Amino acid sequence: MQTYNSLITKQKSFFRTDTTKDLAYRLEALQKLRIAIKNNEKKLMSALKGDLNKSEFDSYSTEIGIVLEELRFTIKHLRSWVKPKRVKTPITHIGSRSFIFSEPYGVTLIIAPWNYPFQLAIAPLIGAIAAGNCAVIKPSELTPKTSEVLGKLISDLFPEEYISVVQGGIETSQALLNEKFDYIFFTGSVPVGKVIMEAAAKNLTPVTLELGGKSPCIVHEDANIKLAAKRIAWGKFTNAGQTCIAPDYLYLHKKIKEQFLSEFKKATIELYGEKPLNNVHFTRIVSDKHFQRLCSFLDNGELFMGGDSNQENLMIEPTVVTDITWDDQIMQDEIFGPILPVLEYDVLSEVLEGIHRHPKPLSLYLFTENNNVQQEVVNSVSFGGGCINDTVYHFVSPYLPFGGVGNSGIGAYHGKGNFDTFSHQKSVLKQTTLFDIPFRYPNMKNGLNKIKLFLK
Ligand code: NAD
Numbered sequence: 001m002q003t004y005n006s007l008i009t010k011q012k013s014f015f016r017t018d019t020t021k022d023l024a025y026r027l028e029a030l031q032k033l034r035i036a037i038k039n040n041e042k043k044l045m046s047a048l049k050g051d052l053n054k055s056e057f058d059s060y061s062t063e064i065g066i067v068l069e070e071l072r073f074t075i076k077h078l079r080s081w082v083k084p085k086r087v088k089t090p091i092t093h094i095g096s097r098s099f100i101f102s103e104p105y106g107v108t109l110i111i112a113p114w115n116y117p118f119q120l121a122i123a124p125l126i127g128a129i130a131a132g133n134c135a136v137i138k139p140s141e142l143t144p145k146t147s148e149v150l151g152k153l154i155s156d157l158f159p160e161e162y163i164s165v166v167q168g169g170i171e172t173s174q175a176l177l178n179e180k181f182d183y184i185f186f187t188g189s190v191p192v193g194k195v196i197m198e199a200a201a202k203n204l205t206p207v208t209l210e211l212g213g214k215s216p217c218i219v220h221e222d223a224n225i226k227l228a229a230k231r232i233a234w235g236k237f238t239n240a241g242q243t244c245i246a247p248d249y250l251y252l253h254k255k256i257k258e259q260f261l262s263e264f265k266k267a268t269i270e271l272y273g274e275k276p277l278n279n280v281h282f283t284r285i286v287s288d289k290h291f292q293r294l295c296s297f298l299d300n301g302e303l304f305m306g307g308d309s310n311q312e313n314l315m316i317e318p319t320v321v322t323d324i325t326w327d328d329q330i331m332q333d334e335i336f337g338p339i340l341p342v343l344e345y346d347v348l349s350e351v352l353e354g355i356h357r358h359p360k361p362l363s364l365y366l367f368t369e370n371n372n373v374q375q376e377v378v379n380s381v382s383f384g385g386g387c388i389n390d391t392v393y394h395f396v397s398p399y400l401p402f403g404g405v406g407n408s409g410i411g412a413y414h415g416k417g418n419f420d421t422f423s424h425q426k427s428v429l430k431q432t433t434l435f436d437i438p439f440r441y442p443n444m445k446n447g448l449n450k451i452k453l454f455l456k
Contacts, residue, residue, distance in 0.1 A: 001175050004136070007164060008179045011107040011134040014161035021104060021132040023082055027075060029129050032157050034071045037064060037122070040153050044118055047145035051117065053313070054239070055281035062239065063119040066396060070123055073398045073415055074130050081130070081419050084428075092439075092454045095432035102423035104132035105206070106182030111173055111196065113188045114140035114286050115242040115336075121150055124185045124208075125163070127418030133183070134162055138176055141169035142286050174199075181205055183422065187244075188212075189334075190359075190407055197410075208411030208421055210244070211404050212334045215361045217247030217391065218351055218377065220368035221255045224389070228367040229263035233271055235365070235391025237318045240283040241338040245363040247391055248335050249324070250342045251351045257344060261320065265305050268318045276317050277310050284314040285337060291316070294337035297330040301341060326354060348373060352380050360384075360406030365391045384408045 019025055037044070044064055048054040054063075084099045108128045112121035121139045128135040137154065139147035151165040158164075166172060177184075177199035186196045187210040200207045217235075219228050236247050252260055268276075276282045285291040291314045298307055298319065306319030316338050324331060324341040331341060345351050355361070364386040366377050374388050384404035387394050394400050395414075403412030413421045438444045439451050 114142035131422035223367035362408035
């Protein structure tokens with residue numbers, strides 16, 4: 001097996017020069033990255049088209065634009081984020097001052113998946129650079145065209161001792177995991193997340209795990225049905241459902257089921273046309289293996305809409321299956337495709353019970369006008385993040401840290417959260433030498449009584 005020891009050693013030596021900690025160096029790197037992404041927009045779009053049949057609109061709005069916005073926000077705020085934060089000092093520490101320094105971890109590893117192959121590799125890189133780290137990126141092997149453009153873009157911009165892209169599949173990933181990194185940022189599936197954490201544990205390397213799972217979408221009886229239908233259709237079928245935070249399944253209130261489904265069908269046709277398989281802008285399924293896996297769900301429950309597929313170009317129509325229960329095959333794992341199963345409910349407690357019996361989801365979406373219902377769901381269910389009366393949109397706010405909880409992940413990023421993820425918070429006390437309070441010393445007269453005045 002190839003080793004990456006010499007690359008990591010080079011990065012560690014470079015990190016030790018403290019060059020990457022310099023604010024001007026970080027800002028210049030972020031600026032250079034921003035300009036290069038803009039200059040490579042066309043190449044990226046054509047690679048994404050080749051790998052996943054992503055349209056230019058989708059490529060820009062879900063990959064390139066998101067990353068440019070993350071860069072813009074980071075460049076704007078970095079100067080204030082890097083400043084040591086002065087914090088209060090308790091009376092017991094009189095004479096001293098307290099600070100928190102955000103320091104980079106060192107050499108970081110970023111492992112990315114295929115579904116947003118550019119965005120999910122570059123967004124964490126922005127955090128790594130902003131915080132002053134070196135980085136090795138391992139993009140997905142399932143989107144070779146995009147991974148190649150990404151590799152070239154990075155190697156043209158940065159020396160490998162600072163930022164390097166290593167291409168390859170599982171073996172490459174495992175060879176990298178044999179090295180001792182200072183931080184590992186992984187985006188991918190739950191089973192591989194466990195492999196990553198196990199490898200990291202050997203070196204006590206801290207990790208962020210951005211994983212997946214089944215994200216519920218609840219439509220309550222009092223929801224704005226038309227808008228809910230449109231926002232859910234968009235969130236589910238963008239990227240052909242291959243989005244970690246896509247609504248995985250619907251919980252529909254029985255009273256509005258028929259009305260909702262009919263609006264949902266209309267909304268989907270408006271977005272993708274009567275014949276989505278002929279729509280040149282509809283994203284395809286990434287591989288034959290995933291295509292076969294998804295097709296095996298098409299006979300679950302009752303087919304309400306869609307159901308057609310084209311094996312030659314790996315496309316599956318936006319599909320809805322109803323009369324689904326938790327025992328159906330489609331409900332056993334994250335779907336990650338354009339098939340939406342529908343569960344029904346009478347009372348909210350059935351929904352809460354159903355969700356609670358399964359791992360904590362990455363996202364949760366709730367459509368209702370009722371504040372009490374909103375409060376009850378947010379209070380009762382643990383989930384990574386989500387929206388009320390929308391889907392997916394929370395992902396693109398730099399003010400909302402994005403991440404999972406429990407099985408859906410550990411840690412969060414985006415905006416300041418991205419900088420914080422790649423920084424260790426180093427607490428430092430600056431003590432005075434002008435005087436020395438004697439309470440702490442064991443030889444002080446009545447020491448115990450005096451210390452009890454302060455530590456109570
Ligand atoms: P994956 O876990 O199969 O692969 C992700 C990365 O890990 C790839 O670079 C791959 O080469 C590497 N890898 C695969 N198997 C490995 C192993 N045994 N040891 C070491 N490395 C290995 O995930 P994927 O199929 O590329 O992506 C889909 C998954 O990612 C879905 O579960 C989805 O929910 C999740 N995801 C999560 C987020 C998020 O932000 N939380 C975003 C996108 C995707």
